[in-house]
Amino acid sequence: MVAIGLAMLAVLLLIVVFGPSIAPYSPSKTSPNSLDGPTALHWLGTDSIGRDLLSRLIVGGRGTLFITFIAVALALAAGLVLGLTSGYMGGKVDLIVMRILDVIFAFPVFLLAIAVVAALGPTVRNLILTIAIVYTPAMARVVRGPVLSVKRWDHVEAARSVGVGEFAIAIRHVLPMVISPILVQTSLILANTIFTVTALSFLGLGPPPPDPNWGSMLAEARQFMELAPLTVIGPAVAIIFASLTFIVLANGLRELLDVGSR
């Protein structure tokens, strides 16, 4: 399972790192052959203004995945700080942090993201920030849960009794024990973020054109989809492949690291 997931992830990373250089054409280069089916020149055919679909999928994937990775990394960092502090310190700090997160949890994530991105203006930076903020509470909860149980384990008590500082205990003795569930959940949240990023772009709230993006490609293609079904199926399969990668990876990691399903 993990091997399959990692292989799929490698494909995605290849696209992010080498995207423009492995694409056969420039993603914005038009040609007179619009809405063509697959040919020897254009393996997946062309879109409504004759741009090469395969090239746009590769370069568009880079845009989508870049936003996803950075946003989740930021959310993970914020979630680690919040979840570790609130879970480890407990008491009032925990109560206050959790109540604030409860408030954010009460909003439908997607609704919140639409409102903020639409108001700030859809740029790559705003998208990353918004998505990072909306996913921080989920991350914090993921971290806090296992911290609550690990902090009562004997080795933590032992560290405390030999005089290790609280901060050092949290970092050196609690954090390493909760890495496995966090890895699994992060992978699932990555799949979710792919969904949010592409859905926002689908609604026209993605990175501004001419940069291609799986979500906006899917939206644009709807107009002519009966004439060239591949223009819809291409980005659809790309989105499904990317989220499937992280779901497979999460399931594999869960088995490998023996994390309970809850």
Place this chain on the structure above:
Amino acid sequence: MIRMVLVRLALTIPILLGVSIVAFGLMRALPGDFAEAAAGTTSVSAEVLATTRAQLGLDRPIWEQYAIWLKGVVTGDLGRSFATKRPVTQELLPRFAVTAELTLMAGLIAMLIGVTTGLASARLRGRTDWLVRGWNSLLLAVPNFVVATLIVLLFGLYFPAVGIFNYVPFAKDPLGNIASLLLPALSLGLTVSVTISENTRAAVLEVSSQDYVMVARAKGLLARTILGHYLVRNALTPVITVTGLQLAALLGGSILIETIFTIPGMGQYLFDSVTRRDYPVIQAIVLVSSTVVLLTNVLVDIAYARVDARVSYE
């Protein structure tokens, strides 16, 4: 029981208050306001902007604006739209009803598919189990707007005669209305059915291994009776919880699905209002959706206690 309901409701009040602050502050914290958005690209003198703001009360201190708004909300008055000057309640209600109907239908479809596949997976095991789980993992990776787009493509290619974009208002033709929402609700509910299916499967497997099920079997009860009286009833508890918790995702997703199937729900209304910085409308939409989510969570807790006598919130 009544005490428990009251306690749970009381606990949601501080969260709702927090939600109202965020709903109120969100748009005001972001750059641009209604006066500027209304002026658009034409350059307007500072005085004109100031007059517009004064008319709408935007020149008052922010806490005062909040207090006035909150007072209205408590009495059921969500204010007037800056753009149309009509009461928000009047404009929002019909649109919210459509979104709510779509969400509800999607939830029902998700439950139907989820419980059926989960039950089949747990009872029949073997190849069925393998098939259901494979289908679920794949489905989990397909976002609802991709399902919707693919459904539209499928109908466009093979059944062009079926009008899938013809939304029928409920008041005009109730049956036609439900029929016109079936495909949108299906695309919205499919992803959620995965979570329900997996939870049903896990719950039924767990209940099956309980002693009382073995006793029932040893007594010679019919498999059908065991299924109805013991398995489904006890496995229902986690399923209800999961379905309730998916409501937030369904509400957010319905906004996407509405734009694809051109359904006149809250989605487009939210879009326009954010662009126009129509604060009262945005506040109302955010507040109403969050309240629905919170109240559902309370309902889930209550349903939980009704189904499972062991649960108490004393």
